[in-house]
Amino acid sequence: MDFQVSFKVNHKIYLRDPESxxxxxxxxKNAIDLIYELGFEHVTFKKIAIHISSTEATVYRYFENKHRLLLYILNWYWCYLEFLVDYKLQNVLSKRDQLKAIVDLITHELPESTGQFDYNKKFLNHIVITESSKVYLVKEVAEINKDEVFKPYKDLCAKIASIISAYNPQYKYxxxxxxxxxxxxxxxxxxxxFYPN
Amino acid sequence: MDFQVSFKVNHKIYLRDPESxxxxxxxxKNAIDLIYELGFEHVTFKKIAIHISSTEATVYRYFENKHRLLLYILNWYWCYLEFLVDYKLQNVLSKRDQLKAIVDLITHELPESTGQFDYNKKFLNHIVITESSKVYLVKEVAEINKDEVFKPYKDLCAKIASIISAYNPQYKYxxxxxxxxxxxxxxxxxxxxFYPN
DNA sequence: TTATTTATGATAGTATTACTATTATTATTA
DNA sequence: TAATAATAATAGTAATACTATCATAAATAA
Structure with a gap:
């Protein structure tokens, strides 16, 4: 696969559109690299600023805080994954094969793209595995949810659910x-x- | 059920045994209350100290940091749950019923105990649901794991796995x-x- | 072209966090 | 009674997570 796609995430997640x-x-890009390298807890806006030879204030002009930045990255990932699901399901007629294709996508790393300006897919996979629960396992989840910032994840779940239902309309959950x-x-x-034994 | 049990967790988790x-x-006890009330991220040793009319320094004498304190609480929970599994499986002969009993235990709140000095089971359940992944979804997990601080969780998994295998020796995972x-x-x-729609 | 808006850089400052260290006091045990 | 251990009281530090201000550079509009 070799094409450039960009995804618009809910504008309430950022203060200023980072794609602009x-x-x-x-x-x-540097946030993704740093979260991969240091882990979310050890990333600070200051470190990101130093990496792009800029200042903390500039990073704060784009994102309210670290949590929103992670949310942005994850939303981008979920949008991208939903796009890939649509893409891979083209011309797959059997519902069973569709489900198989989806499980295949979800359980493997995203295909690396050749676009120079694209985010590192390996790092993204890693971040989704280790950091994604941190955006919702917080006391403020209900409040945060009001801005519909989890929509891409829900949309993907809904899409998979509809295929499950199409495959077996009797299945209840x-x-x-x-x-x-x-x-x-x-x-x-x-x-x-990370946890071999 | 009405009895008092206490569990010894791996001594590497604490600096000084809090049961002593x-x-x-x-x-x-107050850490459990506070984590339930504020969420792990908003709990500090200072807040715990104020709640017990003591000082930060005293809390630090028992636990190296917040992460270890959470680990202690979760280990206590996993030990308790494994004890309950053993308890509930007494006299259940069929492997199928054993598995059912286990799923029942895991998917429901722990029974509240009447012991005055016992930890609040409702709060504990809540903490396990919302905070437990935070002890292992960290960059340092391999390093932390060397102290065998995840053993109670692993032991419980191993116990359940052995019953799964007993029920169906052909099952591979x-x-x-x-x-x-x-x-x-x-x-x-x-x-x-927390996330109704 | 000039004026105006906007983005960024440079710098400063604050409250809180996550500790470490020191000393005095109190309680326990030898 | 002396020695030991636990805690309280207090101070201090580096880092974090911001907020604020002002100057300058770049883009855009009149």
């Missing part, structure tokens, strides 16, 4: 199953990567 | 399945509690 400027794109597939995939990938 | 003194027990049952249960309970 070179420095904005650099903030996101397609939405639970779709989020279970996604979360279990992350969890098992985490165990394999 | 009244103030130690108060630290853990009993360990994956047992951690999947536990994690999925938390995840789905979280969605029900």
């Amino acid at each position: 400027s070179e420095i904005g794109k650099q903030i996101v 397609p939405r639970s199953l779709s989020s279970t597939i996604i979360e279990t995939s992350h969890n098992q990938q985490f165990l394999v990567l | 003194s009244e103030i130690g027990k108060q630290i853990v 009993p360990r994956s399945l047992s951690s999947t049952i536990i994690e999925t249960s938390h995840n789905q309970q979280f969605l029900v509690l």
Whole structure:
């Protein structure tokens, strides 16, 4: 695969659209690199600023805080994954094969793209596995949810759920199953990567 | 059920055994209350100290940091749960019924105990659902794991896995399945509690 | 072209956090 | 009674997570 796609994430996540400027794109790119390298807890806006030879104040002009920045990255990922699901399901007629293709996508790393300006897919995969629960396992989740910032994840779940239902209309919990597939995939990938025994 | 049990967790988790003194027990009890009330991110040793009318320095004498304190609480929970599994499986002969009893335990709140000095089971359940992944989804997980501080969780998984294997010796991934049952249960309970749509 | 808006850089400052260290006091045990 | 240990009281530090101000450079509009 070789094409350039960009995804518009909910504008409430950022203060200023990072896709609207070179420095904005650099903030996101370097944030991804740093979260991969140091882990989310050890990333600060100051470190990101130093990496792009800019200042903390500039990073704060794009994102309210670290949590929103992670949310932005994850939303980008979920949008991208939903796009890939649509793409891969083209011309797959059997519902069973569709489900198989989806599980295949979810349980493997995203294909690396050749675009120079694209985010590092390996790092993104890693971040989704190890950091994604941190955006919702917080006391403020209900409040944060009001801005619909989890919509891309929900949309993906809904899409998978609809295919589960199409495959077996009798199955009662397609939405639970779709989020279970996604979360279990992350969890098992985490165990394999970091926690061998 | 009405009895008092206490669990010894790996001594590498604490600097000084919190069960060895009244103030130690108060630290853990108040930490549980505060994590439930404020969420792990908003709890500080200073806040715990104020709640027990003591000082930060005293809390630091028991636990190296907040992460270890959470680990202590979760280990206590996993030990308790494994004890309950053993307890509930007494006299259940069929492997199928044993598995059912385990799923039942994992997917429901722990029974509240009447002991005055016991930790609040409702709060504990809540903390396990929302905070437990934070002890291992950190960059330092491999390093932390060297102290065997995740052993109670692993032991529980191993126990469930052995019952899965006993029920169906042909099943290839009993360990994956047992951690999947536990994690999925938390995840789905979280969605029900905090994230209704 | 000039004026105006906007983005960024440079710098400063603040409250809070996550600790470490020191000394005095109190309680326990030898 | 002396020695030991635990805690309280207090101070201090580096880092974090911001907010604020002002100057300058770049883009755009009149």
